[in-house]
Amino acid sequence: MNSLNQAINNLKNENYGNHNLPIATEQLSATLLGVNISQGLLPILTSTLSNRLTDLKNILNTLPLGLIGAILTSVLSSVDGLITSLGNPNSVISTNLVSASILGSTNVSIPTFVTSPAGLAQDYTAAIRGGIVQTDDLTIQLLSNFGGNTNIYFSAGSLAMKSELLPGNLNFGTHPIQTKADETWNAYVGGNSANPLQTGTIRIDDTRTTAKAWQLKVAQSNNWTSGQKNLSNARLDIALGALSTNFQNYSSIANQMIHMIPNEQLVLVNLSNTTAPGYVEMPLNQFQLFVPKNTPKQIGNYKTTLQWTISNTP
Known part of the structure; x- marks a missing residue:
C-alpha cells in the first residue's frame, strides 16, 4: 500500500x-x-x-x-x-x-x-494592459480582469540651454580714471589679472522630434551704469569660438568677435527646417570691455546685464 x-x-x-x-x-x-x-x-x-x-x-x-x-x-x-x-x-x-x-x-x-512614437508635441504615457485570454474551448471573458497595467512614459523631448555653463559674473577689475587713451579691459576670474581669463560655453540641447526652428539671441539690456551715473560709449565685446553641432540646417556667427550694443539683440545661431534631435555648443573664449578715451568717467561700480534668449521662429 x-x-x-x-x-x-x-x-x-x-x-x-x-x-x-x-x-x-x-x-x-x-x-x-x-x-x-x-x-x-x-x-x-x-x-x-x-x-x-x-x-x-x-x-x-x-x-x-x-x-x-x-x-x-x-x-x-x-x-x-x-x-x-x-x-x-x-x-x-x-x-x-x-x-x-x-x-x-x-x-x-x-x-x-x-518603440517611442515619433513627432510627440507633448509628453505621453502609454498604458500597456496584459493578461491571458484562453480561447480554445472555454467561453470566459477575462478582458475586465487583466492582471494589471504597466505605464510606459514617452518624453516629447525638450529645448533647453545649459545656463550653468555661462559665467554668472564678469569682473573687469578696478582701473584709475584717465581720458588720454582708449582702454580695453579683459574679464578675469575674480577680477584679478593674475587669474585665468573668464570664459563660458553656450550649450543648447533640443531632444524634440517635432518640426522646429529657433534662434539663439543675446542682448545687453542697458548701458553700463552705477546708480545714476552712466559709462557712455563703453562697449562689451565677446570672442566666440568654433560652433559644434549635429544639426544640418543652421547658420551662426561663430569664430569672431561680436560687439554688444545696449538694447539690441544679436542672433548667434539660427536653426530651421529640421525634426531630428540634436545639440549646439559654442565656446565663449574671452570677454572684453572697450572704453574710448573721450568717455565721461566718474568713480563707481558699473554694471549691466546680458540676456540670452531662445525664440521660436516661423
Missing part, C-alpha cells in the same frame, strides 16, 4: 518545473497579440502525466483482486483510458488539461520591444 500511496501522491503533487517555449507571436489586431501556448504545454503535460499514470497502473496490476476486484478493474480501465486520451493531442482530456493549466497556475512572459 505504501507504493500505491506514493504513486497517488506523485500524481497529485507533480512539479513540472520551468520550461522555455520558443513560440512565435501572432499579430491578431492593432492592439492584440496571440501565442499558441497549447502547442508548447501539451507535450510537457501529457508525457509527464502519462508516465505517472503508467506507474500507478503497474502498481495496481500487482494488487490481489480479492473482494475489491471489481473496483480495481474499473480503476485500471479508467487509467488505461486516460493514458490513451493523453496520447491524442486533440482529445477532450488533452485540451481541457492545457486550458486548466493556463487558467490555473501558468506564468507567461512575452518579451516585447517598445
